[in-house]
Amino acid sequence: MLKKYVFTMKRNNQIISEDTFEIIRSKKNRNKIHVIEKTTSMSGGRKEMIYQTDKSDKEIIDHFNQKYSEYDKKMKETKSFFKQNALPKKFDYEFDLYFGKPIGEDIHFAGKKRNNARDSEEQLSDNHYTPIPKRSPFSKSLSSSIGFTMMLYILHFFNVEFVEKVYEPLLYGFVYFVGMFIGRLIGSWIFGIKQDKKTS
Known part of the structure; x- marks a missing residue:
């Protein structure tokens, strides 16, 4: 020691x-x-x-x-x-x-x-010892956004006045973010396959 x-x-x-x-x-x-x-x-x-x-x-x-x-x-x-x-x-x-x-x-x-x-x-x-798993900043952002949106939905369900004013714009923003995430996954998958074909 x-x-x-x-x-x-x-x-x-x-x-x-x-x-x-x-x-x-x-x-x-x-x-x-x-x-x-x-x-x-x-x-x-x-x-x-x-x-x-x-x-x-x-x-x-x-x-x-x-x-x-x-x-x-x-x-x-x-x-x-x-x-x-x-x-x-x-x-x-x-x-x-x-x-x-x-x-x-x-x-x-x-x-x-x-x-x-x-x-x-x-x-x-x-x-x-258990190796510590690594999480990308992008996956952290996605999980945070999902949690934030769920909280908004709950407040919207109870008709909280402030949330009613910002609910729709924030929801659209979240949908846009998820769309970007899916697009990025598909893009990396396609370009990854093309890269593999070039190297093979």
């Missing part, structure tokens, strides 16, 4: 919850870093992320020592329970910012526990 960081939340001098972050370098592949997050709160559980990096142990420890000092200071200074609770979650994002997008994950929070969960360095296995 390279380093372990602990965030402790207290109320009336009693520990309510603890969030721990363990940074471990993989024994099988020295370019892989495992970050294990555990929390004892009500939504408690365990999350393990894998990152690919060529950074040295010293670089990693120095960086996160500095970040931990900043977050720990905020934890001790703030009196708001909700702000304290949010700080460990923000610290979690620091790993993505530093290492980049994780290449694998193993998550079981709030009772949703996967099999073969491991807590010790010796038991870590790179083969267990």
Whole structure:
């Protein structure tokens, strides 16, 4: 283990919850870093992320020592329970910012526990992790548009005055967007076939 960081939340001098972050370098592949997050709160559980990096142990420890000092200071200074609770979650994002997008994950929070969960360095296995699927920005936009249109339809159903004024133009805009999406799919399919024929 390279380093372990602990965030402790207290109320009336009693520990309510603890969030721990363990940074471990993989024994099988020295370019892989495992970050294990555990929390004892009500939504408690365990999350393990894998990152690919060529950074040295010293670089990693120095960086996160500095970040931990900043977050720990905020934890001790703030009196708001909700702000304290949010700080460990923000610290979690620091790993993505530093290492980049994780290449694998193993998550079981709030009772949703996967099999073969491991807590010790010796038991870590790179083969267990689920690759993170990539979604195109276009598919994200489409799903967001569908959700937005469904919300509009529900409000339209209940005759909300503001929605009645903008319902039709927005609906036409959505139909246009879906048409573009289908056209793009057909176009990429046709040109993909033509490209395959040229290369064959």
